[in-house]
């Protein structure tokens with residue numbers, strides 16, 4: 001299920017991320033990368049499970065009860081590029097995933 005529809009934006013090319021069912025691994029990929037390949041946009045592919053894990057840990061730390069049904073109550077939008085993932089929450093907090101470190 002495309003839970004993150006319209007919520008993930010590519011910081012490299014500005015397009016939205018598209019949902020992709022890759023052998024029952026739910027992923028999101030930049031529209032440019034999906035249509036024209038990695039040479040046109042090198043933004044990373046993100047697994048849904050990975051995003052859910054970060055968001056749920058973030059909410060846990062803030063003592064908020066997260067379920068997928070509440071996703072849009074908590075998350076404003078997500079930005080992804082070839083290195084980082086930034087998850088912006090409605091309360092102004094941000095989760096930051098870099099190649100070396102995750103700040104929940």
Ligand SMILES: [Zn+2]
Pocket residue numbers: 010011012013014015030031032033041042043
């Ligand atoms: Zn892109």
